[in-house]
Structure formats: C-alpha cells, structure tokens
Amino acid sequence: MRIGAALFRRVIIRIPAKSIARLLPVWCVGIGAGGAATAAVSEQDFFTEMPEVLSVSRLAQPLDEAPGAVTVLDRDMIRRSGARTVPELLRLVPGFISSHFEGAARPIAHYHAEYNGIVRRLQVFVDGRSVYSSMLVGSANQGMLAVVLEDIERIEVLRGSNSAAYGANAFLGVVNIVTRHAADTRGGMVSLSVGEAGVKDGVARVGWGGEHAQFRFTVARRADRGFENLADTSRLGQLHFRGDVHPSGADDVTITAGHAESRWNAGNVPSTWHDESWRNSYARLQWTRRLDATDQVKVSGTIDEERYGNFYPLLRADGVARRGELEAEHSLAAGNGWRLVWGGQYRHEEVDSRDLFPDRITERLDLWRVFGNVEWKPHPDWVVNAGGLFERHSITGGNGSPRLVVNYHLLPGHTLRLGKTTADKQPTLFELRADWRSGTTPVALASGNARPERVYSTELGYLGEFPRLGLSADVRVFEEKVRDLLAYSKPCPTCANDIINKDPSVQRGWETQLRWQPVAGTQVLFNHTELRLIPDASSTSPQDAGLAPRHFSTLAWFQRLPADFELSVIHTEMAKYFYVRASDIIPAYRQTDLRLGRRFMIGATRAEAALTVRAVAGDHLDYVQRSYPPLVVDSRAFATLRLEY
Numbered sequence: 001m002r003i004g005a006a007l008f009r010r011v012i013i014r015i016p017a018k019s020i021a022r023l024l025p026v027w028c029v030g031i032g033a034g035g036a037a038t039a040a041v042s043e044q045d046f047f048t049e050m051p052e053v054l055s056v057s058r059l060a061q062p063l064d065e066a067p068g069a070v071t072v073l074d075r076d077m078i079r080r081s082g083a084r085t086v087p088e089l090l091r092l093v094p095g096f097i098s099s100h101f102e103g104a105a106r107p108i109a110h111y112h113a114e115y116n117g118i119v120r121r122l123q124v125f126v127d128g129r130s131v132y133s134s135m136l137v138g139s140a141n142q143g144m145l146a147v148v149l150e151d152i153e154r155i156e157v158l159r160g161s162n163s164a165a166y167g168a169n170a171f172l173g174v175v176n177i178v179t180r181h182a183a184d185t186r187g188g189m190v191s192l193s194v195g196e197a198g199v200k201d202g203v204a205r206v207g208w209g210g211e212h213a214q215f216r217f218t219v220a221r222r223a224d225r226g227f228e229n230l231a232d233t234s235r236l237g238q239l240h241f242r243g244d245v246h247p248s249g250a251d252d253v254t255i256t257a258g259h260a261e262s263r264w265n266a267g268n269v270p271s272t273w274h275d276e277s278w279r280n281s282y283a284r285l286q287w288t289r290r291l292d293a294t295d296q297v298k299v300s301g302t303i304d305e306e307r308y309g310n311f312y313p314l315l316r317a318d319g320v321a322r323r324g325e326l327e328a329e330h331s332l333a334a335g336n337g338w339r340l341v342w343g344g345q346y347r348h349e350e351v352d353s354r355d356l357f358p359d360r361i362t363e364r365l366d367l368w369r370v371f372g373n374v375e376w377k378p379h380p381d382w383v384v385n386a387g388g389l390f391e392r393h394s395i396t397g398g399n400g401s402p403r404l405v406v407n408y409h410l411l412p413g414h415t416l417r418l419g420k421t422t423a424d425k426q427p428t429l430f431e432l433r434a435d436w437r438s439g440t441t442p443v444a445l446a447s448g449n450a451r452p453e454r455v456y457s458t459e460l461g462y463l464g465e466f467p468r469l470g471l472s473a474d475v476r477v478f479e480e481k482v483r484d485l486l487a488y489s490k491p492c493p494t495c496a497n498d499i500i501n502k503d504p505s506v507q508r509g510w511e512t513q514l515r516w517q518p519v520a521g522t523q524v525l526f527n528h529t530e531l532r533l534i535p536d537a538s539s540t541s542p543q544d545a546g547l548a549p550r551h552f553s554t555l556a557w558f559q560r561l562p563a564d565f566e567l568s569v570i571h572t573e574m575a576k577y578f579y580v581r582a583s584d585i586i587p588a589y590r591q592t593d594l595r596l597g598r599r600f601m602i603g604a605t606r607a608e609a610a611l612t613v614r615a616v617a618g619d620h621l622d623y624v625q626r627s628y629p630p631l632v633v634d635s636r637a638f639a640t641l642r643l644e645y
Contacts, residue, residue: 053070055174059341059373064409067405068162072156073093080566081570084193086147087107091570094529098572100622100631103266105262127242131144134322134351148240157173164388167424168452182216182244190202190643191640195639196638203219205217212246214243215243220238221238229629232264238259239258240257251288260280274310284301284302296330301327322350323347329342344371345371346367351429355436356435360433365393365394367394371390381409384407391424393426399454420457424454427452444497450486450501457480460476460478461476469518471516486500503535505533514527528551550575550577553572554571585624590620592616592617594616595610609640619635
C-alpha cells in the first residue's frame, strides 16, 4: 500500500473508537453548518424545481419532459469527485466505462457498444463546440481532456442516440459540457495538485467585468508519469478565454477561444517508444436575440484546427485538420401546448496529411444539415416530442435521423417515457480516402465504399421521485440495433486493410441511477448497468459479444463532516471484458477511490485543501493487448490546494 493509502488509514481507519461513536449519531441526523446536527431532509429541501436540460431536443426542458435519459453532474459533484479528467467523471454516469488505452496519457470513457481505445460513437460538446476530431478514424478522446474542470458549471449526459438533434457522431450518446458564465468567475483562482507518479497539476484563472460585459482567462497544466512499466509521461497545457457581453436587454453574445497542447510517450517496448503530440486551437462566437418571452433566435460560428504528430519513423500519421461551422436555430412557443425549435448548419472539413493521403495531400468534405423538434402537450399528463435531422454529406450522400418520444406523468413525480430514434455516424475522410503506408508497404487503403454506421434505438424509461425517502430513481431499458459498423478488413493475407461495414449486431440491457439524500449533508449515488452485445447469427466475429462487460456499477458517497471537512468515497465494480481480441481479457475488478477535503478561509480568501487516493484497496488490471505490457492501476495519492479571492 502506498503513501496515500497509508495516510487515509491513519486519518480515517485509525480514528479512536470514542470519536467514531460520536460521529455515527451525527451522521444519522445530518451535519449542518459548523458541524451542528440538523433534522432529516424535508421534501422542500430535497426537491426543488425539476432541473432543466438543453442537450436532448435543443429546447430547455425539465428532466421529466425531455425525450431521453439525462444525467447531470453539477459543479459541486465535480469538485468533490477528486477526478482529474472528464473521462474519470463519467464513471458517475450509468452505462459508462472509464478506462485507459495503451497508457495513462489516453484515458477513455465509452458508453455501450464495443469497447476499444477510440471514443468514436459519442458526441462531445464544450459550450456548444463539438470537440470530435476530424483526424484518422475520428475520436472525442483528446477533446474531452482539453477542458479545465475548475471552469465547468455542469455536464449534461444524454444516455442514448441523438442524431435527431445533433447529426452524425451523436451515435450512442451526447456529453454536453457547459462552462461557468464569466460573471460567476470574477476575481482570481489558483489551484495546485502534487502527488505520486509525478502528478503536477496547476490552474490559474482571472475574471473581470461590469454589468454589460464579463470576461475570463484560464491557464492550466496537467502532467504525470503514468503507468510504471511504460514510458508513459504526459503533459497537457491549456489556455481558454470566455467573454459574455450583453449589448442590450434582448441580446447576449458569448465569445470563447483557446489553445491546448498535449505531448505523451507511446510504444509497447523500448524499441518502439516514441512521442506523440496533439495541438488544438479554436474560436467560437454565439449571438442570441430574444424576440419575446418565448421566441428567440441563436446564430453561431466556429473555427477549429488540430495538429497530430506521432514522431514514429516507421508508420507516421502526421496531419492537420481544419473545421468551420455556421449554425442558426429558432425556438418559439406556438400556443395550445406547442413549442418548436428548427434550424440548419453548414460544416466544412479538410485534412492535410502526406502520410495519410500521399497522392492528394488534402481531402475535403462539406456537410449541410436541417433539423427540427416539436414538443406538444395535448394534456397536462402527456408530452410528445417528434422531430429529426436530415444531412447531406458531399461524399456519402444524404441521411435522415427521425425521433418520436412520448412522456406520460403517471403521478406527480413519476414519469414513463417510450421512444424510438435512428442515428448515424459518418465515415471520416481517412475511412473514405486513406492511402496509409509504412515505407512503400500499404497499411490501410480505403476503397471508398464505406457507408455511414446506423443504429435503430428503442427505449422505455422511468423517472421517479420519493421525497419522503429523499430518493430519486432513473431507469432506462433499451434495445439498439446496430448496422454497418466500420472496421478494418484484409481482402487477402498480404493486402492492405480496407475500411468496410461489418456484420450487424444488437445491444440490449437496462441501466439505473439512484440518488439518495437521507439527511442534510449526505448524498449517495448508485449506478448499475446490465448490457448484452449480441452479434448477428451470421456474424464472422461471434467473440465480439465479450467486448463489453455484462454488468458494472458505481457507488458514490459524498458526506459533509464536522469542522467543514468533506469525505467522498467512489467504488466501481466491473465484470470481465476484453479489448479487440478475445485472448486479451481484462478480469473483473473493483476500485475504490477516497477524497478527504476541508474548506476554510484565509482572511477574505476562500481556500480548500484535499487529499485524494486512487485504488485505495489495491491494484487491478486495467488494459491488456497482445504485445503490450499489461497496465495495472495501483494505489496512488495526490494533494490539492485551491485558493479563490
């Protein structure tokens, strides 16, 4: 057991029995400010107004009227989780697996489907900007890492397909990261984390402004040495700007811009160790005009550039990807229980790479989209959401993604949801045009016949609230029929890989999320997922059924203690599964992380000190792949000090 685990044993496990006897009754009745005991949570304390979400239909809707299952991670939960990255946070969401691929520099989070090292079938937004990569086979991996957790206001996670609202790549789910309004971050903030395995994280933020304009700059650095048995050092530097301007009472303008640079070691044995790098620069402008209380127009434009380099002489994949987007949407209330949102988007993508496209160097595509969603309330107990999206791809042609969902309020606080939707994932330029070689030997040679991936999803959901118990429950039962998933295939043993559409499959299961607040100062989250991947009867890869664990759970306990201390315990259990090959099995494992923090004042400065220990109960295998050293998550600790003024 490492230093951090020993510290927790000393602080938590070795508390004298008399002190534990004093704490137990306090926990049972709740902890108030300054450590005073309070009564159990009342219904008014536990349930205020139903939270509204924006990530499902593009309309602001209460959770019990949205056409999908949504998990919301708020700012307080993010802080108390002890997570260093967004993929770590997503283990608090049902259906998500948080893991690593080929090293600690590449943390990943997958939702359903086959689990490999590339987050390809999940759309991720940061303040409305898609961070889905245009390079290689496409991924949201790096984009999820280039976010400063201290700036996040909330994360809305739609658990289910949503091409009906956001088009290609919202194939199995959407992660919508919303950063804090600049008006809420005026003043300064610095944060420093140091610990085992070379953890050195730092954040500095400054915010300023007046009544009509507020601004924020954030600078951050994250670094560690990764897994011990690899050359696995990684470094990520970031600079982000946000401005919120209000030129009139009816207009809001949001400006975001930033730059991130990441560099990490890769390679399975010393002879193949090399550096890889990723750089991203972006700028986005969004203007919102409120025409009246229920009618508004939103226009936005985004430019984005990313550069990838792998510094490996035998098989390079260097390149530059550029993306530009223009989008407009109009939302309004039509009366008699009707609301509508509609709009369109134009996107241009291009990739420059002598390694991937040696003959043409630059490949381009254009994408046009129109979308709409109608919300109809024919009766106070019924909500109908119908809509969809049509997109025209300059290479693959046109596709439509419809959705129909009905919500029925059985009783106050109890809602049933039944829906069907269709979603697509477009092939990337690499999957359509690749001519990738190692020297003169072709590695991947795309025939250009790849079709968009497609999923037909049916779900039954239940959202319930039990105020007297301090409990809320969210249950989702799903069937996802997947067609035309993209994969590598060799026409002959000596041929290059082609990118083809493989056999169909079905994903069935259920997932639940329970939130329990029995007393003030105590919050317990429990997520559990049962998942079956069922290859088609004619499948040439029946072993793919093991690419996802059949069941996995997360239990999180957030407890406020006397003297402004806070304790967080996050426990995850995972059934066995494998990456890529059935021989590379990751056995079932358990992981428990602990965080003990205390908030205090230094004069007028708000401060917090915390100690976080990962895998406090012991090591477990996290990643196995043939020819790669197995990656073992071991017990590690780091300390954090944060000051806000």
